[in-house]
Amino acid sequence: xxxxxxxxxxxxxxxxxxxxxxxxxxxxxxxxxxxxxxxxxxxxxxxxxxxxxxxxxxxxxxxxxxxxxxxxxxxxxxxxxxxxxxxxxxxxxxxxxxxxxxxxxxxxxxxxxxxxxxxxxxxxxxxxxxxxxxxxxxxxxxxxxxxxxxxxxxxxxxxxxxxxxxxxxxxxxxxxxxxxxxxxxxxxxxxxxxxxxxxxxxxxxxxxxxxxxxxxxxxxxxxxxxxxxxxxxxxxxxxxxxxxxxxxxxxxxxxxxxxxxxxxxxxxxxxxxxxxxxxxxxxxxxxxxxxxxxxxxxxxxxxxxxxxxxxxxxxxxxxxxxxxxxxxxxxxxxxxxxxxxxxxxxxxxxxxxxxxxxxxxxxxxxxxxxxxxxxxxxxxxxxxxxxxxxxxxxxxxxxxxxxxxxxxxxxxxxxxxxxxxxxxxxxxxxxxxxxxxxxxxxxxxxxxxxxxxxxxxxxxxxxxxxxxxxxxxxxxxxxxxxxxxxxxxxxxxxxxxxxxxxxxxxxxxxxxxxxxxxxxxxxxxxxxxxxxxxxxxxxxxxxxxxxxxxxxxxxxxxxxxxxxxxxxxxxxxxxxxxxxxxxxxxxxxxxxxxxxxxxxxxxxxxxxxxxxxxxxxxxxxxxxxxxxxxxxxxxxxxxxxxxxxxxxxxxxxxxxxxxxxxxxxxxxxxxxxxxxxxxxxxxxxxxxxxxxxxxxx
Numbered sequence: 001x002x003x004x005x006x007x008x009x010x011x012x013x014x015x016x017x018x019x020x021x022x023x024x025x026x027x028x029x030x031x032x033x034x035x036x037x038x039x040x041x042x043x044x045x046x047x048x049x050x051x052x053x054x055x056x057x058x059x060x061x062x063x064x065x066x067x068x069x070x071x072x073x074x075x076x077x078x079x080x081x082x083x084x085x086x087x088x089x090x091x092x093x094x095x096x097x098x099x100x101x102x103x104x105x106x107x108x109x110x111x112x113x114x115x116x117x118x119x120x121x122x123x124x125x126x127x128x129x130x131x132x133x134x135x136x137x138x139x140x141x142x143x144x145x146x147x148x149x150x151x152x153x154x155x156x157x158x159x160x161x162x163x164x165x166x167x168x169x170x171x172x173x174x175x176x177x178x179x180x181x182x183x184x185x186x187x188x189x190x191x192x193x194x195x196x197x198x199x200x201x202x203x204x205x206x207x208x209x210x211x212x213x214x215x216x217x218x219x220x221x222x223x224x225x226x227x228x229x230x231x232x233x234x235x236x237x238x239x240x241x242x243x244x245x246x247x248x249x250x251x252x253x254x255x256x257x258x259x260x261x262x263x264x265x266x267x268x269x270x271x272x273x274x275x276x277x278x279x280x281x282x283x284x285x286x287x288x289x290x291x292x293x294x295x296x297x298x299x300x301x302x303x304x305x306x307x308x309x310x311x312x313x314x315x316x317x318x319x320x321x322x323x324x325x326x327x328x329x330x331x332x333x334x335x336x337x338x339x340x341x342x343x344x345x346x347x348x349x350x351x352x353x354x355x356x357x358x359x360x361x362x363x364x365x366x367x368x369x370x371x372x373x374x375x376x377x378x379x380x381x382x383x384x385x386x387x388x389x390x391x392x393x394x395x396x397x398x399x400x401x402x403x404x405x406x407x408x409x410x411x412x413x414x415x416x417x418x419x420x421x422x423x424x425x426x427x428x429x430x431x432x433x434x435x436x437x438x439x440x441x442x443x444x445x446x447x448x449x450x451x452x453x454x455x456x457x458x459x460x461x462x463x464x465x466x467x468x469x470x471x472x473x474x475x476x477x478x479x480x481x482x483x484x485x486x487x488x489x490x491x492x493x494x495x496x497x498x499x500x501x502x503x504x505x506x507x508x509x510x511x512x513x514x515x516x517x518x519x520x521x522x523x524x525x526x527x528x529x530x531x532x533x534x535x536x537x538x539x540x541x542x543x544x545x546x547x548x549x550x551x552x553x554x555x556x557x558x559x560x561x562x563x564x565x566x567x568x569x570x571x572x573x574x575x576x577x578x579x580x581x582x583x584x585x586x587x588x589x590x591x592x593x594x595x596x597x598x599x600x601x602x603x604x605x606x607x608x609x610x611x612x613x614x615x616x617x618x619x620x621x622x623x624x625x626x627x628x629x630x631x632x633x634x635x636x637x638x639x640x641x642x643x644x645x646x647x648x649x650x651x652x653x654x655x656x657x658x659x660x661x662x663x664x665x666x667x668x669x670x671x672x673x674x675x676x677x678x679x680x681x682x683x684x685x686x687x688x689x690x691x692x693x694x695x696x697x
Contacts, residue, residue: 003161005057005123006194008178009131012151013050016244018137019210022150023048025135026055033126037117038064047208049247050297051182054208056194060160064117073097073108083108120160124167127158131169145171155179162192180204181248183298205248205299214243220251221279221293228253230281230289235273242277246297252304254278254312256290260319263326266403267393271318274399276311325392334408337387344389349505350455353386359502360385363447366498370490373439374417381421381444384409388422402426417441428478431532435485446482446490449475454499457518460508476525483552492550493519519550526552535559539566542681554630561632562681570640577646578683581670584655588667595667603665608648615645616672627679635680646673 007030014022023046031044034057042059073086076099087094090110097108132147139148147170158165158174167174177190178197185204191197198208207213218232218239225232243249260268265288272278272292279293294311296304341354350356361382368378388394388405406423410416417440424436425444436442452475456462463472483490496515500507507514523544527537535556543549543558565571585595601617604610619638626634655670657663677683 002059003062003119004194005055005060005165006157006159006191006197007055007127007167008155008157008197009053009153010051010155010157010178011053011149011153014048014053014150014244016050016241018150019048019050019244020240022053022134022136023055026053026130029130029133030055030057030126033129034060034122037122037126039122048210048244049206049208049213050245051247052178052206052208054197058194060119060123062119062161064119064122069112071110071112073110076106076108086110120163120165123158123160123165127165127167128169131167143171147171157191157197159191159193180206181298184248207248210243213246213249214239217243217246217249217251217295220249221295224251224253225281225291225293228281228291230283230291232293233269233280233282235279238273238277238279242279242295245277246295248297248299250296250299250304251293252296252308252311253291253293254308254315256292256319257316258290260316260323261288261290263319263322264404264407266400267322267326267397268319270397270399271322272315274397275318276315278311278315321396322393325396329391329393329404329408330411333412334384334387334405334414335412337390338383340390341386347455349459350503351505353389356451357383357386359451359499360444360447362502363451363495363499364443366495367443367446367490368439371439371443371488373443377415377417377421377440378443380414381418381425381440382447384414384418385422385425385444385448421445428481429474431477435481437486442482442486442488446479446488446495449479449482450495450499451502453479453518454496454514455503455505457514458500458503458505458507462517462521473525476522477529480522480526480529480552484556487553489551489553492522492552493548494550526555530556530559535563536687538685538687539563539681542683542685545682545685546678557630558632558680561636562686564633565636565640565680566686568640570643571636574640574643574646575683575686577643577650578673578677580650581646581673582684585667585670585674588656593667594671595664596671597668599668599672600665603661604669605662606653608645608652609666609669612642612645612649612673613669615642616669616676620676623676623679632680639677639680642673642676 007026009026027044027046031040034040039060043057045056045058047054047056071090073090074082083094086108087097087110090112092110092112094108097110099106100109134149136148136150139150140152141148142152149170153170153172155178156167156169156172156174157176157178158167159176164176165174176192177188178201179186179188180201181204185206189200189204191200201208207216222232256268268288269280272280276292276294279295281289281291281293283289292311292315294308296307300307338354338357341357342352344353345351346353346356361379364378364382365375367373368375384405385402388401388408391404391408393404394401402423402425406419409419409422417438420438421436421441421444424438424441425448427433427445428435436445452470453472456470456472461470468474482488483492493515496518497511500511500514509517523540527540530540531537539559539562540555542562543555549555549558566575585593589595599613601610601613604613619642622638623635626632626638649669653666655663655666657666
């Protein structure tokens with residue numbers, strides 16, 4: 001009869017950011033342990049709250065099945081020592097063995113029967129193994145035991161059916177009891193299985209399912225905001241975090257004093273969100289409303305009035321600090337703060353923020369020339385880009401760097417383009433982040449990211465495996481988005497060399513070597529970026545292999561044209577024919593090649609080879625013109641038009657003719673077929689285009 005496993009690990013509060021991954025890890029590790037014992041979990045459910053991790057597995061048998069295994073031993077006339085060794089190894093006597101004739105002689109056979117194990121013992125091993133190897137990002141020890149957990153464990157509940165599985169970990173032995181809400185229902189109670197557990201936890205003021213908790217919070221917060229005539233500001237990340245902070249969500253609303261409403265909206269929302277985990281609300285016109293929503297973990301007799309009052313008092317203190325910083329920061333012009341960047345370290349081996357600003361100004365001037373941006377505005381924005389790092393507001397709220405710089409720049413009377421560039425030069429910081437499009441902003445954003453990449457490449461601090469402590473992959477993807485989304489024709493290699501040469505630190509290699517390595521790094525990042533857009537990584541490699549292609553806009557146009565060519569019937573068939581042609585040339589080149597040079601048209605004999613030569617002669621000028629015009633779609637169309645003549649050639653022409661001059665001329669013709677595609681990509685790197693069987697036509 002199938003039974004269910006119920007496992008609960010009750011502990012001190014689990015950080016919200018770790019909860020989802022912890023639930024996944026518990027399910028994976030326990031299921032892996034069962035799989036090693038020969039079982040797959042038919043149906044699993046995981047739940048997580050701030051205090052508990054819960055796993056339910058349904059449909060498990062009561063025991064592992066009995067297993068019979070037939071084992072062949074030595075021949076019946078084998079030495080006595082060999083026979084006795086076989087009997088001892090299998091725990092049988094000679095009388096229990098069967099003598100069986102085989103084509104190779106008469107052998108001893110034994111059937112070893114292994115009785116199934118109780119599922120509870122299998123579960124105990126699997127769960128204890130999972131707990132011992134649990135991959136918490138950070139963990140701790142408590143008491144005198146060596147075991148580690150994210151926070152001290154209080155109890156383990158483990159039932160298989162109604163039977164307790166005596167799992168042991170960190171000095172605790174599993175039982176059939178748990179506790180409810182820390183304040184509302186702290187008493188111990190017993191459970192008999194998953195259904196009883198869920199029912200009693202709900203009665204004990206615990207909403208176990210995080211999906212349901214999140215939905216309850218969102219619905220209650222939305223309704224409460226509407227009752228106050230405002231709208232809840234959407235914040236999925238904050239909703240996930242708050243869901244991980246409460247077991248029994250109680251949604252309340254408080255007021256923001258009018259005296260603080262003239263602070264920048266980002267200051268208000270950051271203060272509420274980052275420090276207090278409050279949801280902001282907005283007016284119908286989109287402006288910030290003077291109310292916030294807070295989620296408590298308990299009900300109170302006064303309907304939450306004291307909780308709201310306490311949160312309003314804490315918020316008042318925080319916003320008073322923000323008001324002080326806002327007023328003090330504006331007393332000093334942003335330009336006057338630039339010199340203080342000499343005291344701020346960018347990186348111990350790469351110098352100060354002031355030195356970084358100097359490099360950004362040099363690099364931005366170069367990039368501005370390619371963009372046609374106003375060089376004076378670009379230089380001014382580069383000068384002020386990092387100045388807000390020394391302000392009190394950014395010191396208190398680091399998340400506002402750049403944002404506050406824009407406010408202070410505008411207060412100083414700086415042009416809007418400069419102020420916006422100060423705010424936007426950190427963007428894009430992720431795939432969902434908006435990419436700047438204003439020319440000045442793009443120049444500064446590119447310069448900042450490329451300078452960072454060049455610096456860490458100079459000291460050989462590159463990403464390795466899954467480790468990227470300086471977010472260099474993100475910086476590279478930011479550069480790629482800035483270039484492609486703005487259609488910027490930028491020679492990346494030249495820009496990399498400029499950035500590398502601006503550093504005076506000892507370098508891991510020469511600028512040329514580092515620039516080449518940076519281009520290879522960008523190629524891999526570009527493959528990731530384009531794969532998400534539906535373009536194959538091998539097509540990027542095929543285009544990059546042409547050499548020194550560092551214009552990302554032109555590169556993507558080539559990849560898109562190649563992708564379109566290979567999706568068409570003509571293109572796919574032409575690729576197969578191209579592979580065949582190159583394979584023949586490769587084989588024959590090893591014998592007496594190379595077979596390059598002009599085709600002797602007068603020596604062509606068959607109509608099909610004459611037609612192919614004529615098609616190549618007619619197509620090549622158009623391909624060269626299209627390449628010069630960067631019309632790669634036209635290049636692809638012209639290449640695809642060669643399919644018919646190539647197919648006819650292979651169907652009717654024998655390449656390895658007995659006449660050596662005829663053979664040599666036909667091999668040159670096939671080499672010309674390969675050469676005509678070189679302007680678009682190296683088709684040898686297209687997946688599935690490797691050498692075919694070494695047969696010739």
